[in-house]
Amino acid sequence: MSANRITTNEGAERHMIWSPDGSRIAYSIQNEGGVSNLYIRASDGSGGDQPLIESEGMHKWYPSWSPDASTVVFHTNNQDTQARDLWYVSVASGETAVLVDDDGIQALARMSRDGRFVAYQSDQDNQMEIYVTTFPRSDARWKVSTNGGTWPKWSDDELFYWEGNSLMAAEFTTDGGFSPGTPRRLFTGEQVGMGADNMMTSYNPEYDVSADGTRFVVTQRLER
Template identity: 30%
Template sequence: GLVVFEERTGAERLVWYDRNGRELGEVDAPTVVHNPTLSPDGSYLVGMSDDPEQGGVWLLDLDRGTANRFVSDGTMPLPSPDGTQVAYASRRRDGRMDLYVRPRLGDATAEEALLQSDRPKFINDWSRDDLYITYGTTSAETGEDLWLLPRFGDAQPMPYLTSEANEMQGRISPDGRWMAYASDESGRWEVYVQAFPGTGRRQVVSAGRGGAQPQWRQDGRELFYLSADHTLMAVPVTGGDDLGIGRPVPLFRFELSGSIKDYRQHYAASQDGQRFLVDAVEAPGLTNMTVVVNWQSLLAP
């Protein structure tokens, strides 16, 4: 008898694409970096690595082409609205996922604990006006929920969406008046936009066709998300008291290194929404083939 084994693999890369899906270039990093998040001015990005030797939070300077490991035991990094600080999560306290922040430049000892509690915490967004950090957490009663960490007053965390459905990936609009998020309340993951900081009227963005991972363009006039089949979608938005949501337009599809319902994001939009830095996986290619002839003889005692 004859048995043939095929081994397939796909390389993970950080790749720039235009709106038509044309590859523009690649961001070099010393290790595989996930969760790419651009600074507000686009000069650097932060990401995370699961590499056993080089894991943690990485900061990549896009202007200078340099990279450094920012925090060795951190994950889910997020730049501050002015780009001078980086927030991140870490399990350093007895395995509990807590939130920390430290200056992007300067002494690492300037780190500050933002929130420590028994619940897991996954950073989603930092509002443009520096009033709120949004994060996801979980509970046995309500599953995945969205919470707010105020940056004013007593800075006590407060629930935002804690329904029986799962809600995650909360992103605050640039004008601070709306929250985009993903929920499975319909039976599949969809993208919604809801009033903020209250929980008033809302709209479905993904048109009932599935989606997650929403991100706002920096001027708030467009909202991006990933559809169920991993197509990057663009939705025109008109702001104001009555938010206008247009028809989703497909841009391009790419292979993910995970799922659209991950806490980590798989793409980052440039300031003008014309380029996208994607945490992509190349289509698997045949890398090795093994042929075993007369395999039954290998079973003989």
């Protein structure tokens, strides 16, 4: 297996994510002033970086595509106020809007596979927990985790997240709103080679899940 480089920017490039059809990649680039903005590029490397949202004074991180690739949800960090909120942007027009601006940190948003909901982590209850809200914006909030949670990921009928060093799964239904089930533990990071101290508290993704929720990709820690 070989790797092909598709970008040549000098700034740090992070948080890349495939579009649903695999034709494009959204990602952040840190500019010379230290601010991270969002861009889109063809996944075969053709063309240049297409600005999705560029501005000074606010980082834009961790994009997540809607199922029809018309919208990208992301989280922000305002350099003046340190507010960390969830926003979304139209891919066609570049128009932006706020999705969640509750107290505390809102981060790592992931849109559901039907495009109706967004899962994210927030410390509004004094520790990071997993919440779900509707898309577009509403006041509805559903708490999914029960003892801390980071890094939500969707399958078609389950929501996955990390509770400390354990990967958790919560089934859900969407009839009449969002209704999460009781989370259950699937495995620990130590069991799959991620290390005994894997806590998934940083902003560096170390796992992903297939659409049907039956397969996982993890980053293993190897001794050399």
